Amino acid sequence: TFAISDTDRLSNHAPFNFDLSVFDIFAAIKTGAAISLVPEGLSAFPVQLSSFIQDQRITVWYSVPMVLTMLTRGKLGERDLSRLRLVLFAGEVFPIKHLRNLRQLLPRPRMANLYGPTETNVCTWYEVGQIPENQTTPIPIGKACANMGVIAIDEAGRRVVAPGEEGLLYARGSNVTQGYYGRPSESAACFISNPFAPGRDERLYCTGDWVTLDEKGDFLLIGRKDHMIKTRGYRVELGEIEAVMVSHPAVNEAVALAIPDEAIGNAIYAIVTIDGSNSVNATELKRHCAEKLPPYMIPEEIEFRDSLPRTGTGKIDRQRLLRERTMAAT
Known part of the structure; x- marks a missing residue:
């Protein structure tokens, strides 16, 4: 999807115990690309961070949205970021006004919103285009990645297939972990047999996120199951x-x-x-x-x-x- 090659230089902003680092490390190892480790704490200083991206000749940047929001204050117009071809973000919702600002400051690189819990790593993605000035809602989390599948199941146990229908998002595929070590009850609660594939030994992981579909078939994140409250x-x-x-x-x-x-x-x-x-x-x-x-x-x-x-x-x-x-x- 992103055509990582031995000519790329990837940033590594995430600590090694954070699943965002999986892409940086293993995509680089597989393709022979270089990795530049972002010094700890540098993201709090946007001017120095933009200099780092320029000086290290970063071609692929990947971080949480908060770091990119800070980066918009980093004098990007004064930097030579001509080698930066891809900006990826994941981990939390990117406020649309800050993403629009980033898109305007960095019109050339491709941008993508990656989504997925630790149990699956990235399982969906959405390519970010131009964002209209009147858009106030967050961008979609998109469609399933290659070799992965995602389905949403509503409260009645039916599969979500039409725009406007809501359900919990489940992931399937080779990226899904087998369970939680030494925690069988929690594994049983989060990993279920696929009700839409009887007779096939396939398990689904419940992400805990409520989603719906838009008119283009992309998933839209409504919110965390544990962020749904009654008042x-x-x-x-x-x-x-x-x-x-x-x-x-x-x-x-x-x-x-x-x-x-x-x-x-x-x-x-x-x-x-x-x-x-x-x-x-x-x-x-x-x-x-x-x-x-x-x-x-x-x-x-x-x-x-x-x-x-x-x-x-x-x-x-x-x-x-x-x-x-x-x-x-x-």
């Missing part, structure tokens, strides 16, 4: 709230948390970081949400921070934020 009797996807908040021009990142509440089931608590060149207060941000979301999805409280904590793999550390909020409430 005031309604089912809410926290990622939808986050996407709306990030669509505000002043907001860089947003996290929506569900805080258990005896009266309404869960209260929605949001934490955001703000672009230094803009300003917004909680009232204005709630008003922005009210223009795009029903009342029960508007956060009860919004906290502003300079930055959000990260896990070792570069993703937002939601569990830490949830613990901090829970401790503060007690």
Whole structure:
């Protein structure tokens, strides 16, 4: 798909215990390509990072979206990135306004959104074209990779086949792990026999992600099964709230948390970081949400921070934020 060859130089941004590193390492080994290890902590300094890509003559970049969002502030117009031909990202949803900005700053390289949990590595992909100015929804996660298969199954056990239908995404193929070592009960819960292939010894892995299909047959990520909450009797996807908040021009990142509440089931608590060149207060941000979301999805409280904590793999550390909020409430 990406035609990696011995003339390429791949970046390696992910730590070796993060499955993003699998592509960097093994694609390079298979083809004889070179690898440039991105120094730890460099992604926090976008100007130095863009210099690194230029000086190392990187042709294939692969990282989480947060690093690429930072890179847009790295004076890309002053760099010679003519060798950069492919930009890949995975690990979390790429806010559409930041992806549009990256696409405009780097119009030449191919870009692709890669999707897949650790248990399958990458199982779907979507090539990013030009992004319309009026698009506010995230890009699709696409179609299955070669030698892989993905199917969505709805709550009634039927296969999702039409746009608008929703279901949990399952993966099959040679990339799927055999299970969790020493954890048979968890393996049994996550790996099931393919109900659509009776008599064939094929297992499906439940990704835990809710998806739907678009008109082109690409899968669209609705959200994590464990990010679906109930509040005031309604089912809410926290990622939808986050996407709306990030669509505000002043907001860089947003996290929506569900805080258990005896009266309404869960209260929605949001934490955001703000672009230094803009300003917004909680009232204005709630008003922005009210223009795009029903009342029960508007956060009860919004906290502003300079930055959000990260896990070792570069993703937002939601569990830490949830613990901090829970401790503060007690």
